[in-house]
Amino acid sequence: MAVTTLPAQRTLDVPAVLKECGLAAFVAFALAAPMVGLETLPLTGGLGINTRFGAVAYAAVLVFFGRLGFALLRAGYPVPVLIASLVFAAVLISLLLTGADQILPFKSLILNWFIALLAVVITVRAAWALHRPTAEMAARERENVMDRVGIAVLRGARWLGPLAIAVAIALPFLPFADRRFLDLAILVMTYVMLGWGLNIVVGLAGLLDLGYVAFYAVGAYSFALLALHFDLGFWVSLPLAGLMAAGAGVLLGFPVLRLRGDYLAIVTLGFGEMIRIILVNWYSFTNGPDGLSGIPRPSFFGFPFTRRPAEGTMSFHQLFDVDFASIQRIIFLYYVILVLALVTNMFTLRLRKLPLGRAWEALREDEVACRSLGINPTNTKLTAFGIGAMFAGIAGSFFATRQGFISPESFTFIESAIILSIVVLGGMGSQIGVVVAAILLIGMPEWFRELGQFRMLAFGAGMVLIMIWRPRGLLAHRDPTIRLNRDGDFEAPG
Numbered sequence: 001m002a003v004t005t006l007p008a009q010r011t012l013d014v015p016a017v018l019k020e021c022g023l024a025a026f027v028a029f030a031l032a033a034p035m036v037g038l039e040t041l042p043l044t045g046g047l048g049i050n051t052r053f054g055a056v057a058y059a060a061v062l063v064f065f066g067r068l069g070f071a072l073l074r075a076g077y078p079v080p081v082l083i084a085s086l087v088f089a090a091v092l093i094s095l096l097l098t099g100a101d102q103i104l105p106f107k108s109l110i111l112n113w114f115i116a117l118l119a120v121v122i123t124v125r126a127a128w129a130l131h132r133p134t135a136e137m138a139a140r141e142r143e144n145v146m147d148r149v150g151i152a153v154l155r156g157a158r159w160l161g162p163l164a165i166a167v168a169i170a171l172p173f174l175p176f177a178d179r180r181f182l183d184l185a186i187l188v189m190t191y192v193m194l195g196w197g198l199n200i201v202v203g204l205a206g207l208l209d210l211g212y213v214a215f216y217a218v219g220a221y222s223f224a225l226l227a228l229h230f231d232l233g234f235w236v237s238l239p240l241a242g243l244m245a246a247g248a249g250v251l252l253g254f255p256v257l258r259l260r261g262d263y264l265a266i267v268t269l270g271f272g273e274m275i276r277i278i279l280v281n282w283y284s285f286t287n288g289p290d291g292l293s294g295i296p297r298p299s300f301f302g303f304p305f306t307r308r309p310a311e312g313t314m315s316f317h318q319l320f321d322v323d324f325a326s327i328q329r330i331i332f333l334y335y336v337i338l339v340l341a342l343v344t345n346m347f348t349l350r351l352r353k354l355p356l357g358r359a360w361e362a363l364r365e366d367e368v369a370c371r372s373l374g375i376n377p378t379n380t381k382l383t384a385f386g387i388g389a390m391f392a393g394i395a396g397s398f399f400a401t402r403q404g405f406i407s408p409e410s411f412t413f414i415e416s417a418i419i420l421s422i423v424v425l426g427g428m429g430s431q432i433g434v435v436v437a438a439i440l441l442i443g444m445p446e447w448f449r450e451l452g453q454f455r456m457l458a459f460g461a462g463m464v465l466i467m468i469w470r471p472r473g474l475l476a477h478r479d480p481t482i483r484l485n486r487d488g489d490f491e492a493p494g
Contacts, residue, residue, distance in 0.1 A: 017071045025064035032056045058105040062115065069122050073129050082126035089119035121465075160432075168338055172331045182330045186337055186402065188443045190395055193341040195422040195434035196348055197391030202420065203429035204357065205384035206364025208265045210416055211252070211272025212392060217279060217411035219245040219393025220400040224292045225285075227401075234298040238397050245393020246386045248275075253385035257378055260367070272416055279408040291407025297329065298336060298401050305329035333402055340398060344391050345431055351387070360384055361429075418442075427473030436474055 037056040041048040069081045093116050095104065106112055171177055171185060194216065201209045222241040226232045232240075256267050279286045286292070297305065300316050307324045309315040316332075317324040351357045359380045362370045367377055400406050422441055426433025 012072075012075045012077065017068065017075075020071060021064045021067040024067040025060040028063040029056060029060040032059050055106060066118070066122065069126070073126060078126040078129035082123060082130070085119050085123040085126060089116055089123055092116045092119060164435075165342070172334055179327055179330060182327070182334055184443060186330070186334050188438050189334070189337045189341050190399060191419065191422060191442045192435055192438045193337065193344050193395045194392060194419045195426070195438055196341070196344045196431060197388045197395065198419050199423050199429065199431070199434055200348060200351075200360070200391075201384050201388040202423050204352065204360040204364065205381065206360075207256075207381060207384060208261065209268045209385075209388070210265045210413070210420065211268040211270070211275075212388070212419055213411045213413070213415040214252075214272040214275035215245040215248055215389035215392035216396040216399070216415065217275055217408075218248045218389075219396025220406050220411070221279065221286060221292070221396075222393065223397035224295045224400045224406055227296050228292065228294065234296070234397075234401050238394060241397035242390045242394040245396065246390035248393075249385040249387075249389025250382050252389075253382040257381060269413070269416075272413060276408050276411055279411070286408075289408060291405055291409075292400075293405045295400050295404050295406070297404065298333070300332060305332065333398075337398055337402075340394060344394075349431065356380075356383060425473055427475040430473065430475040433473055433475035 033053070033056050036059065037051060037053045039050040039052055041050050065084075069085060072078070072081050092104075092112065096109070096112055096116065104112055106115070172182060177185075194212070198209065198212050201207050201212070219241040222244040223234075223237045226237040226240060227234070252268065252271050256264050259267055280289055282288070299305070300319075303314055303316045303319050305316045305328055307315070307317075309318070315324075316328060352360075359370070359375045362373065362375060363377060363380050363384075370377055370380070399410075403410075418441065422434055422437045425441065426435070426437035
């Protein structure tokens, strides 16, 4: 007969808990007041301001009670939290299902469902705490479970990878794959490629790069200038843009050879801002803040995706004798970024098995030991920066031809932060983790754009929850590239 072990209760310091919850509610109110409490409205001849401080107050109350629930769970009192959160979630979901949500303080249906989901999460967390003696043991078990999941995913990659590729190839022809879905898939695949490129620098070599968007910008502007001024096609300009971005990566690598940690992050951040400022101020070369327009679209081996091609040429739909549809170009762009991302992945996996990849991992673990083994850290760092920047430049050239217009506003620091978040959240060094993190961080917020002004708040809340739940990344487990067998010889894992 199984015996349920209740968590050991600790002494509950009521004043300290109320102070903690009140402080959390105050911070939530202070942050939400300017972002949620004030809404600009278009009026004749200007803008008006609509105040929504009632919604801000409700949000602060929810934060107060949510923090109180977590404080009670931490102190070993899961029963009241389970009862309260279960009742709250049941009442809220019943109101939403019966269409009686008019009495709720928030008028956004998606926001109300998001609050209900959080209540369900707290309910599950309280029920889980009933069967665990301490929070530390629960956290340890959760880490062990996620480690086992990571190991299973890595071992199943031999069949999971081809299956995922098959699904990706068939994706444009599935019934639900409309124009909006394909645009979102292209955006996610672009960030997957950027994440795999940055994973070389951060995940494998252990070099914290906060200016990765600079190489993205170099590739985009290189392709745009080559196409506009030298009339070079997409497939000719693509490798040239990658080489120029790689040169920029090597150029950045030289000044930071002796830097580590926070100092390296500061220098790379400064490099990214320098590139953006150059793009803004060098008007004669980059057209400054006005950007570059008229960037040519890619064609299918010289056959454009137009309804009426130029005299003496044939368009894509005429070549295959099909009716013209604007989605044909979107499908082609999807397959282009899919191929580019797969090439990036295969190239990275191959490099990791070579001596260069092992040198990156040795540099990441211990630079002093790396030097003692005879590995040249200078060349190792430069190759990591150069190869990672090359893939960012290729992704940037694709971004330029997809948009048809680029400007410095597309290459701000927030882009570097998002790409780095994808790498860290997925698990540094994990290729599959980058894909999962890109879907979560890029696909989900874009899919739920109906949240309106609350979309970025939901994005931040999701990031905080995931990092609390799994701080080392979703698939942080990595098998060694090479290990010693019982006889003392080297062998590949698996």
